[in-house]
Amino acid sequence: MRSDHGLEQAGGTATMAFGRAIVPQPELGLVDRLRAAALQIDWVPDLGSRIGSLEWWRGAATCAALCATAIAIAPPIGRPLLGTMPSPLSGTDRDEARAQAIAPIAWGGDSGRHMAANDLVVPLAEAPERPIEDRTVTVGRGGGFGDMLQRAGLSERDAQDATALISSAVPLGDLKPGTQIPMTLGRRPNKTVARPLEALSVRARFDLELTLKRVGSGLTLTRQAIAIDNTPLRIQGPVGGSLYRSARAAGVPVKLVETYIKAIATKFAIGRVSSGDTYDLVIERQRAATGEQQLGNLLFAGLDHGDKKTQLVKWTDGTWYEASGQAERQGMFTMPVSMARVTSSFGMRFHPLLGFTRMHKGIDIGTPWGTPIHAPADGTIVYAGRSGGYGNFIKMAHGGNIVTCYGHLSRFATRSGQHVARGQVIGYSGSSGLSTGPHLHWEVIRNGVAVNPRGFSFSSIATLSGEQLRQFKAKVASLLAVRPGA
Structure with missing residues (x-):
């Protein structure tokens, strides 16, 4: 059955689809099919992915072919390429080009325009001075x-x-x-x-x-x-790997660090200082209104070692006292005469005049007549006068139950009750009393017992009291009240 337009509506194949006629396609030739297949192929795949696949090998082959083609058509490397270059400038053109060029001075550059002096330039007879x-x-x-x-x-x-x-x-x-x-x-x-x-x-x-x-x-x-602020400087910090380096890193001068270590060493073994300990210093400081700053002496030396706390304050006599007001003094006696030559040592000996063996409580030092005798340490003259076989005799107290005695003197340079300083002349050697010739008999008595004066070391406890102790306590409180870094 056909419609009026000549199209079959039943019993056959429809040649109209949705109101549009279907036109049969002509069959493609071999060349067209190859071209269409080639367009379907990706000739430059990503060589970083799917390595080893067919597409990857195809891309590698394409890359190799392109490289081989570039090498084949490239000119020979050994043959130079000919080119043209401008001819060198000369005359006015060269001068104009150099005037506009920039050349490093290190390469001898002399580019730029230079103006020579003309007739209008008048040289000065002498250069004028600056007004100020x-x-x-x-x-x-x-x-x-x-x-x-x-x-x-x-x-x-x-x-x-x-x-x-x-x-x-x-x-x-x-x-x-x-x-x-x-x-x-x-x-x-x-x-x-x-x-x-x-x-x-x-x-x-x-x-x-x-x-x-x-x-x-x-x-x-x-x-x-200039207004001056005298507030001391307080520096605290952990000891860390080195007490010296930690204090220096905090800004403490070298001499003050050395003074601090020497002061602490009198009370605490430096070898026992650990990294967890804390040092504490208070230093004299003056700050001017103009901004300058001056550091003075070390006033306070402290060390916090766990449950043990060391606090030392320097008093007006130059001694480091503990916060309680006590100080331990240690030292050694110097020889009372220069160019000393010991003629008789300490201990049992045969007496040259008495003719029997007995204890020699001191040492005999051979000296020329009238040699000055110096105090081996600070002290007070307890007695100066005649004393039996000792002849002219001096007895001196040094504190801490330490007494020194000097016998066979020719004359005195001090009197009883006089306070003398270390190195001061107290008398002159001689041969008074039981003596065979000019010499000095020197004794050291500690706690009532004679000891060998040679190499004798001593320690004594000094304690502040009364008004000095009150002033010392006030100073300690003021130093401890200083804020670190303020």
């Missing part, structure tokens, strides 16, 4: 202050006037070596005379600055007081 000149002079060791200023360029009169004004404010000896003195010199009428001093400034003391200025034909002095 700033100079700085450093205070040295030795030499006069005025001579130093003259060497810096001042006239003799200005140097004398400046020296007189500064010495009227502070002694010139108080100026520390290394102090910088900036000054300004003015214009001079000719080169045959020195420049006049216009201004000079010197830091005479940490709390005082002096300024000289020219007013008219003379110099005037101005004193400027």
